[in-house]
Structure formats: structure tokens, C-alpha cells
Amino acid sequence: MANLTQLKILENLNGFLLVDKPAGIAFASVVKAVKRKFNLVKVGHGGALDAMATGLFILLINDANKFVADVMGADRSYEGTMRLGLKTSTGDIHGVPLNDSRLPSTAIDGGRLQAALSEFKGDIFQTEPRFCAFRREGSADYSIVDTGEHTQFLTHIYRFAVGEIQKGAEDSEDETRLGFEVRATKSLIVRALVNDLGDALGCGACLENLRRTRIGKFDVADAIPFDRLLETEMHDFAACVMPLSRALL
Numbered sequence: 001m002a003n004l005t006q007l008k009i010l011e012n013l014n015g016f017l018l019v020d021k022p023a024g025i026a027f028a029s030v031v032k033a034v035k036r037k038f039n040l041v042k043v044g045h046g047g048a049l050d051a052m053a054t055g056l057f058i059l060l061i062n063d064a065n066k067f068v069a070d071v072m073g074a075d076r077s078y079e080g081t082m083r084l085g086l087k088t089s090t091g092d093i094h095g096v097p098l099n100d101s102r103l104p105s106t107a108i109d110g111g112r113l114q115a116a117l118s119e120f121k122g123d124i125f126q127t128e129p130r131f132c133a134f135r136r137e138g139s140a141d142y143s144i145v146d147t148g149e150h151t152q153f154l155t156h157i158y159r160f161a162v163g164e165i166q167k168g169a170e171d172s173e174d175e176t177r178l179g180f181e182v183r184a185t186k187s188l189i190v191r192a193l194v195n196d197l198g199d200a201l202g203c204g205a206c207l208e209n210l211r212r213t214r215i216g217k218f219d220v221a222d223a224i225p226f227d228r229l230l231e232t233e234m235h236d237f238a239a240c241v242m243p244l245s246r247a248l249l
Helices: 005-010 028-035 062-072 112-121 190-201 228-231 234-240
Strands: 015-021 043-045 054-061 076-084 123-124 131-134 143-146 154-165 174-183 205-215
Touching: 015 028, 015 062, 015 228, 028 043, 028 054, 043 062, 054 234, 076 112, 076 190, 123 190, 131 205, 131 228, 174 190, 190 205, 190 228
Parallel strands: 054 205
Antiparallel strands: 015 054, 043 054, 076 174, 076 205, 123 154, 131 143, 154 174
16 A cells, blocks of 8 residues: 555656557556556546557546547557458448458469558558447457448558468468558557558458557657556655656657
8 A cells, every 4th residue: 555655656657658458458457557656647648549459558647638639649660460351331441251261362463462451551541340349348358339321531651561461271261361560640440441451452451459559759669568667666656757848759
């Protein structure tokens, strides 16, 4: 239990807490757990992160919430894996399959892939998938939520690069996978991007895993893993928080 001195320190603590969020936990649960464990009064965040995703999640402690617009508006970088040949209702692996065909050999031609990628650089229009895979706190499974029809919006992609195509064995049911990296403005919905690339290839694609590596100048390499944060003693917590004087340089 915290003593009065520790509580006073936390009351006057202002800064950015960089958390490396694990997969399978909702970002709201991270906020709630940190606020409860360290008896914090005001905890916001610098941008949501899907339950299936891992990586950089920024918590804003006390007066750092004044700068939420700066963090929310910053560019983002991601890395992940998409599964080719499978299209789902949500655009990610937890959605309802809409097809289960293997990627046609014509679609994995290097020329065709590069031509499709060229359509997803610079300003592009996106439409968020109507359905979203949602995981409630304490649940082991994902639920599919109907969020209604969405209108198109403009986003900007600075870089969208892919790795080598990883083909499944001919005599197995393994799917074809493709690693990727993307850097874009805050509005990008990665699962929608993967879905649209699959459509452009003519085979379908869905997001298998995703990791956010950067928000503005903040890097996941400087983040503390969530499980380690929960093991942190009250008197050591202040050292985990990046002071405003450093964060805003």
C-alpha cells in the first residue's frame, strides 16, 4: 500500500507512459489497470490499439492530457503479417471467413504484387469495415460487432513495404503469408488496408497480426512491457514516466 509521501508524488506526476501492449487485451483495460494499481487521478491515452494488436500504447498522466491532440495527431508506424487468400468480414483473422480459397499462382507474381502496392501510397481513400472483432475484459474469445456502414475518408501512406511471400506447402492447409511495414497518418486503418490490397490482388487478404512500432517521435523500443509494469512497485513507478520536459523536446 502506498504511503502519503508516495501518493503526493503520484498526485504531482505529469508525463507520458510508454507501454508495450500485449495481444488479447483491450486498450481500455490497460488504462484501467494502470490507473487502479498506481492510484492515479487522471489517465488518458494517445491513440487506441485493437485488442489483437501489440506494441506502443501511450498513456497520458495528469497534465500530459493537455497534449492529447499532439499525440493523437502524430504519424504512426506498424509492422505485421497478412494472410493471403482469405477474406473476412472484419478484415482480420478473427472475422467470419468470406472465402477460403488459396492464393492463385497469378496473384503472387512479383510484378502483380508491386503493381498492387503502388495503388496504396500517398493519399488514398479508405472505408472502415462494417464489422469489428472485439474482445471483452475477462473473455478468451473475440466477438463480432456490427458497427454499421461507414463513409469513406482520406488518409496518407508514406511507406508500404512487404517482405518475401511465405507460401504454404503444396500438401498442407497452411495459408500464404506476407510480412509488411507501413508508415502513415493517424487515420489509417491497417485491417482495411490489408483487405483492400487483397481485393486488388484478386485473392483476398486479412490481417493476421499487427504491432505498432512508433507514434510520432515515440518508439516502442522505449516502452515498458505491460506485464512488467504491473509488477512495478509504487515507489518505482515515477521513474517509468517520461517527464513532459523530455517528451516535448
